[in-house]
Amino acid sequence: xxxxxxxxxxxxxxxxxxxxxxxxxxxxxxxxxxxxxxxxxxxxxxxxxxxxxxxxxxxxxxxxxxxxxxxxxxxxxxxxxxxxxxxxxxxxxxxxxxxxxxxxxxxxxxxxxxxxxxxxxxxxxxxxxxxxxxxxxxxxxxxxxxxxxxxxxxxxxxxxxxxxxxxxxxxxxxxxxxxxxxxxxxxxxxxxxxxxxxxxxxxxxxxxxxxxxxxxxxxxxxxxxxxxxxxxxxxxxxxxxxxxxxxxxxxxxxxxxxxxxxxxxxxxxxxxxxxxxx
Amino acid sequence: xxxxxxxxxxxxxxxxxxxxxxxxxxxxxxxxxxxxxxxxxxxxxxxxxxxxxxxxxxxxxxxxxxxxxxxxxxxxxxxxxxxxxxxxxxxxxxxxxxxxxxxxxxxxxxxxxxxxxxxxxxxxxxxxxxxxxxxxxxxxxxxxxxxxxxxxxxxxxxxxxxxxxxxxxxxxxxxxxxxxxxxxxxxxxxxxxxxxxxxxxxxxxxxxxxxxxxxxxxxxxxxxxxxxxxxxxxxxxxxxxxxxxxxxxxxxxxxxxxxxxxxxxxxxxxxxxxxxxx
Numbered sequence: 001x002x003x004x005x006x007x008x009x010x011x012x013x014x015x016x017x018x019x020x021x022x023x024x025x026x027x028x029x030x031x032x033x034x035x036x037x038x039x040x041x042x043x044x045x046x047x048x049x050x051x052x053x054x055x056x057x058x059x060x061x062x063x064x065x066x067x068x069x070x071x072x073x074x075x076x077x078x079x080x081x082x083x084x085x086x087x088x089x090x091x092x093x094x095x096x097x098x099x100x101x102x103x104x105x106x107x108x109x110x111x112x113x114x115x116x117x118x119x120x121x122x123x124x125x126x127x128x129x130x131x132x133x134x135x136x137x138x139x140x141x142x143x144x145x146x147x148x149x150x151x152x153x154x155x156x157x158x159x160x161x162x163x164x165x166x167x168x169x170x171x172x173x174x175x176x177x178x179x180x181x182x183x184x185x186x187x188x189x190x191x192x193x194x195x196x197x198x199x200x201x202x203x204x205x206x207x208x209x210x211x212x213x214x215x216x217x218x219x220x221x222x223x224x225x226x227x228x229x230x231x232x233x234x235x236x237x238x239x240x241x242x243x244x245x246x247x248x249x250x251x252x253x254x255x256x257x258x259x260x261x262x263x264x265x266x267x268x269x270x271x272x273x274x275x276x277x278x
Numbered sequence: 279x280x281x282x283x284x285x286x287x288x289x290x291x292x293x294x295x296x297x298x299x300x301x302x303x304x305x306x307x308x309x310x311x312x313x314x315x316x317x318x319x320x321x322x323x324x325x326x327x328x329x330x331x332x333x334x335x336x337x338x339x340x341x342x343x344x345x346x347x348x349x350x351x352x353x354x355x356x357x358x359x360x361x362x363x364x365x366x367x368x369x370x371x372x373x374x375x376x377x378x379x380x381x382x383x384x385x386x387x388x389x390x391x392x393x394x395x396x397x398x399x400x401x402x403x404x405x406x407x408x409x410x411x412x413x414x415x416x417x418x419x420x421x422x423x424x425x426x427x428x429x430x431x432x433x434x435x436x437x438x439x440x441x442x443x444x445x446x447x448x449x450x451x452x453x454x455x456x457x458x459x460x461x462x463x464x465x466x467x468x469x470x471x472x473x474x475x476x477x478x479x480x481x482x483x484x485x486x487x488x489x490x491x492x493x494x495x496x497x498x499x500x501x502x503x504x505x506x507x508x509x510x511x512x513x514x515x516x517x518x519x520x521x522x523x524x525x526x527x528x529x530x531x532x533x534x535x536x537x538x539x540x541x542x543x544x545x546x547x548x549x550x551x552x553x554x555x556x
Contacts, residue, residue, distance in 0.1 A: 009532075009533055009535055009537040009538075010498070010500065010529075010531035010532040010533065010537065010538065010541070011537040011538075011540065011541055012540070012541045013541070016537050063341070063342050063536065064341050064342060066344035066347065066540065068537070068540070068541075069344065069540070069541075069544075220288070222288065251288075253288035254287075254288040255287055255288065257287055258341065259287040259288065259289040259294050259346075260287075260288065260289075262289065262290070262344065262346070262347070263288070263289055263290045263291070263346075263347075266347075
């Protein structure tokens with residue numbers, strides 16, 4: 001997977017880079033943000049993967065979250081990929097919640113999506129393989145994300161025991177099978193049989209999780225999508241039923257925006273850094 | 279000056295707001311970002327004015343600089359206005375460096391600019407009057423900015439002794455009369471006689487400054503505009519000639535982007551907070 005560095009900017013003593021690379025899994029070129037903390041000049045560092053939400057590219061998180069300060073404090077690399085395959089050859093749809101910018105971190109099985117929309121394999125296998133071969137990464141991994149990307153982080157961690165030291169999410173789509181965003185995307189990508197959806201639904205996955213990796217979730221109390229699309233009480237009940245450790249923090253007044261992420265990303269990075277160095 | 283609050287988002291325990299208001303000075307509607315720290319719920323706070331650079335609106339600073347964290351720590355309100363008059367009735371030009379998004383914080387005297395392009399009066403008089411009448415502001419003021427806005431901050435502070443407790447700038451256009459960006463804008467807004475330009479040129483103004491307000495300037499060493507448009511050595515020489523206090527910090531590796539601002543805005547806000555509370 002050859003890569004070209006297309007942005008390289010000093011930031012908090014380290015470097016905020018963006019790479020463009022050809023993805024075999026996705027069958028297209030992808031862009032990915034990489035923050036290298038100052039510690040990476042002296043030796044390999046752990047990596048936090050950040051999965052962004054609907055409509056985002058790799059740019060949203062790296063320009064708006066203010067995460068670099070904390071990554072520099074703790075010596076953590078942050079890898080923030082784009083949210084779907086891209087390019088003229090890639091299928092798309094009307095609306096912001098399907099197709100480009102809305103890959104939902106699944107491997108699509110239905111036409112016209114199955115050829116390129118394999119974000120699950122990209123995030124779980126191809127991207128980490130590239131990161132660990134080409135960046136000063138020490139092999140320790142954590143994962144987090146926002147909204148659709150919070151769903152992605154939770155499901156990727158739950159499905160891959162032992163692969164991530166820690167997982168967190170901001171305002172994730174906690175039970176995609178039961179809300180409009182998830183139902184629309186899963187019907188298109190996976191077909192109408194909801195049984196196939198369960199493998200990508202955090203609320204369904206906790207029941208059978210082979211590893212009781214604690215989940216840290218922050219949710220804004222004034223989030224405009226709280227009860228229609230996110231529904232934290234469904235994840236909470238599923239975790240309670242099997243004793244899966246969940247720290248769900250309802251943050252009063254906060255909405256679904258990057259102002260919310262910026263306000264608490266420091267606590268999440270500290271949480272991940274503790275696990276990554278433990 | 280009636281105002282409508284068009285954004286209101288929780289951020290670091292306070293509120294990142296955006297107001298739209300009718301400006302008498304500019305003869306148009308303007309938008310302005312206002313960060314209210316948590317301390318503003320309990321009493322009036324000092325205000326830091328932030329002037330943005332070419333092409334910016336009020337959004338760039340409030341979404342990309344990560345300043346809210348530090349404003350919340352120090353109890354400082356941040357007021358971040360748009361960079362020019364706006365609207366269909368307002369004159370514009372080809373190119374990013376004249377007209378809309380490029381007000382240069384001057385009062386234009388030439389057609390077609392003189393009717394609306396009065397950003398100097400807006401920043402010095404109209405905006406602070408509105409802020410102090412409508413926000414929990416205690417009357418203590420500081421000013422900072424980036425690039426064109428760094429030029430604005432320096433000139434506004436130098437021309438108004440006693441009005442600002444402190445001033446700083448990131449990669450300011452330090453001697454606009456002597457560089458292409460400034461010469462193009464000043465010729466259009468002020469006419470071809472360079473004598474009229476001196477009143478808006480920080481390097482010229484320090485010679486006659488009635489108050490020796492210390493200048494704090496951060497400049498990226500890898501800034502692509504360093505020697506063509508910014509030219510810190512001209513301000514440095516002018517300050518040295520008259521003993522005007524200047525702290526000019528060349529930050530190796532940093533460029534002209536918001537990644538640079540984000541990396542050092544915390545130190546600038548601490549500097550202003552110290553002066554504002556002194």
